[in-house]
Amino acid sequence: MSNTTQQQQQQPPSFESKRLDPASNVAAAAASRPGHRRSVSAGAPLIYSGGATLLPSGNICPSGKILKPVLPSRGPNRTDVLGSGTVNYGRGSIMRGGGGNPVAAGASPLTVRRALSGSDPEEARRLGNELYRSGSFAEALALYDRAVAISPGNAACQSNRAAALTAVGRLGEAARECLEAVKLEPAFARAHKRLASLYLRFGQVENSRRHLCLSGIQEDQSEEQKLLLLEKHLNRCADARKFGDWKRALRESESSISVGSYCSPQIVACKAEAYLKLHQLEDAESSLLNIPKLEGCPPACSQTKFFGMVGEAYVPFVSAQVEMAMGRFENAVAVAEKASLLDYSNIEISRIVNVVKMVARTRLRGNDLFSSGKFSEACSAYGEGLKYDNSNYILYCNRAICWSKLGLWEQSVQDCNQALSIQPNYTKALFRRAASNAKLERWAEVVKDYQVLKHELPNNNEVAESLRQAQLALEKSRLVVYGTKFGVEVEEISALDKFKAAIASAGVSVVYFKEASNELCEELSPFINTLCVRYPSVKFIKVDVEECLVIAKAESIRSVPTFKIYKKGEKVKEMIRPNHQLLEDSVRKSSSV
Incomplete structure (x- = not known):
C-alpha cells in the first residue's frame, strides 16, 4: 500500500458543509469507514471540496504523493492526493476531503434548482462537484457558474469552473478561468498546474513551463519532459520552415501534436502550410477546416509568438495562402488583411498581403482582357501574376487557354502541365491540354487525358465521344507509322x-x-x-x-x-x-x- 493511501486512512473525514442532503450523508458515512479507498482510474482530475483545515476546496489535482514546501501552510501538515498528471487535466472523479471515497450522485433536480436560484456558493459548488463526478459536465458547469456569480472572489470556484469548461471542450475559457483563479490567489498550485497542462495542449512551451514552475509541485518531471520534447520539435519545425524543407516541417508539426499539443491552432496551421508548399492542396484545406477553436482565450494565448509572428496572426496568414491557391482570390485578400491587422509589423505577413493583392488584381485584369478578345494582353496579365505566385495553378490554366486562342499549342500544353503538377486531375487543365495536344496530333497524350476525364466525369457524353475519336485517331496514326494506307490517307x-x-x-x-x-x-x-x-x-x-x-x-x-x-x-x-x-x-x- 502506498504512503499516500496509508496517510489518507489515518485522516479523519471532513466535510465541506454541514447542510448535507441524505444522499450526501450516505456518501460521507462511506467515506468515514476505515480502509475504504478509491483506486485512481484513467480519466479526469479530481475535484476536492474539503474543509478549511485541509486543501483549498475546489482544487482539481493530478495523482500520487506530492509535497508542496513552497506554498504557505493551509492547516495540519499532510499530503495531497494527486491524479496521474499524464492525462487530460481537468477531467475525472470528484473526491471528498482527500479521503478517497467517490461521492454519490445525489443531486436531485429540486436540490439543483434551489442551488441555482439560491445565494450559497458552497452549496452550488458542492452539487456541481457531485454532477461533475457523475459525468454531467454541462449541468455541473451551470452550478459552478452560479457559485462564481455569487462569490466572484472565490478562487476555488473559479478553478472548479475551469475543470468543467475543460470537460466540455471549452479550453480557451478554461485557461481564462485558471488565470482568474491565480490572480485571486497567486499561490494556488492546482490552478497553476492546470494552466501548465492547458498551455501544453496549446503548444505554448514558455507559458506552460512558467505555470508549472509556479505550481511548486515537485513530481516525476514527466510534464517537463513533455515540454522539452515539444520545444525540440517546434525548434526543428521553425528551422525546416526557414529553409523551405516542408517535408520535415510536416513531420515535426505532426510530432508536436503527438506530444500533446493537439489543441494548438498554430501547429495545425503549420501542417496546412507544409501541405500547401508540397502542393497537397486538399490536405492543406482539410487541415485548416480542422483547426481547433480556442474561443475566450486570455491574451497570453493569442499574443504568444509563433515563427516570429503573433500567434493569432499565423492562422489567417496561412489561410490567405491556401485561399489564393484554391482560386478564392477575394477571400484570400480579406484573410491576409486580417493577419496584417493582428501583426502589422511582421515582414512575412506584409509580403503575403502584397502578393495576394497583386495576384488577385492581375487575375481580374487578365479575365477582363480575355473577355474582350485581347488574348495576347491577357497572357501578359496572367504572366505578371505568376511572377508573384509561381505555384498558382489557376493562373497557369487561364494563360493556357490564351495560348490556344493564339494558336500557340505548345505553350498551352506547357502551362497545362504546370497547372496539373500543382493540382492533379484539374479538369479544366486536362480539357485544355487534350485540345492542344490534338492540334499537335499527339494522340496518345490526348487519349490519356480523356481517360482521366472519363474517370472524373463518368456521365459526361462529350468526354466519352472525344475519347472515342481520340482512340480512332491514335489507331490511324499508328497505321501510318507502320506504312499502312488503309483508312489513313486521303x-x-x-x-x-x-x-x-x-x-x-x-x-x-x-x-x-x-x-x-x-x-x-x-x-x-x-x-x-x-x-x-x-x-x-x-x-x-x-x-x-x-x-x-x-x-x-x-x-x-x-x-x-x-x-x-x-x-x-x-x-x-x-x-x-x-x-x-x-x-x-x-x-x-x-x-x-
Whole structure:
C-alpha cells in the first residue's frame, strides 16, 4: 500500500458543509469507514471540496504523493492526493476531503434548482462537484457558474469552473478561468498546474513551463519532459520552415501534436502550410477546416509568438495562402488583411498581403482582357501574376487557354502541365491540354487525358465521344507509322463510277476538288491530311479537276478549292475556298450528327 493511501486512512473525514442532503450523508458515512479507498482510474482530475483545515476546496489535482514546501501552510501538515498528471487535466472523479471515497450522485433536480436560484456558493459548488463526478459536465458547469456569480472572489470556484469548461471542450475559457483563479490567489498550485497542462495542449512551451514552475509541485518531471520534447520539435519545425524543407516541417508539426499539443491552432496551421508548399492542396484545406477553436482565450494565448509572428496572426496568414491557391482570390485578400491587422509589423505577413493583392488584381485584369478578345494582353496579365505566385495553378490554366486562342499549342500544353503538377486531375487543365495536344496530333497524350476525364466525369457524353475519336485517331496514326494506307490517307479518285460508289457508301464523305497548280490548294492539302487523321470516322476523297474533267463537269465545279460533304450519297454541304476553321467545324459537325 502506498504512503499516500496509508496517510489518507489515518485522516479523519471532513466535510465541506454541514447542510448535507441524505444522499450526501450516505456518501460521507462511506467515506468515514476505515480502509475504504478509491483506486485512481484513467480519466479526469479530481475535484476536492474539503474543509478549511485541509486543501483549498475546489482544487482539481493530478495523482500520487506530492509535497508542496513552497506554498504557505493551509492547516495540519499532510499530503495531497494527486491524479496521474499524464492525462487530460481537468477531467475525472470528484473526491471528498482527500479521503478517497467517490461521492454519490445525489443531486436531485429540486436540490439543483434551489442551488441555482439560491445565494450559497458552497452549496452550488458542492452539487456541481457531485454532477461533475457523475459525468454531467454541462449541468455541473451551470452550478459552478452560479457559485462564481455569487462569490466572484472565490478562487476555488473559479478553478472548479475551469475543470468543467475543460470537460466540455471549452479550453480557451478554461485557461481564462485558471488565470482568474491565480490572480485571486497567486499561490494556488492546482490552478497553476492546470494552466501548465492547458498551455501544453496549446503548444505554448514558455507559458506552460512558467505555470508549472509556479505550481511548486515537485513530481516525476514527466510534464517537463513533455515540454522539452515539444520545444525540440517546434525548434526543428521553425528551422525546416526557414529553409523551405516542408517535408520535415510536416513531420515535426505532426510530432508536436503527438506530444500533446493537439489543441494548438498554430501547429495545425503549420501542417496546412507544409501541405500547401508540397502542393497537397486538399490536405492543406482539410487541415485548416480542422483547426481547433480556442474561443475566450486570455491574451497570453493569442499574443504568444509563433515563427516570429503573433500567434493569432499565423492562422489567417496561412489561410490567405491556401485561399489564393484554391482560386478564392477575394477571400484570400480579406484573410491576409486580417493577419496584417493582428501583426502589422511582421515582414512575412506584409509580403503575403502584397502578393495576394497583386495576384488577385492581375487575375481580374487578365479575365477582363480575355473577355474582350485581347488574348495576347491577357497572357501578359496572367504572366505578371505568376511572377508573384509561381505555384498558382489557376493562373497557369487561364494563360493556357490564351495560348490556344493564339494558336500557340505548345505553350498551352506547357502551362497545362504546370497547372496539373500543382493540382492533379484539374479538369479544366486536362480539357485544355487534350485540345492542344490534338492540334499537335499527339494522340496518345490526348487519349490519356480523356481517360482521366472519363474517370472524373463518368456521365459526361462529350468526354466519352472525344475519347472515342481520340482512340480512332491514335489507331490511324499508328497505321501510318507502320506504312499502312488503309483508312489513313486521303483517297484519290479519277473515275466517275468509283466516285459515285465512294460518296454513296455509309458514313460521311468529304470530297476535295483541287488543281495541282493552284497555290491555295497547295496550302490546304497538308491540312486535309491532318483532318483525315483527326476525324478517322470520316472518309476523305480528293479529285484533281484537271485530270478528271468528267467528275468536275458532273459535280458542276467552277472554282477550286471546292469541298462537298456527303452523307449516304446525299450532299449536305458545299464550300468554296473555306478557311481552316470553317472547314474543320463543318467536318466536325457532319461527323457528330
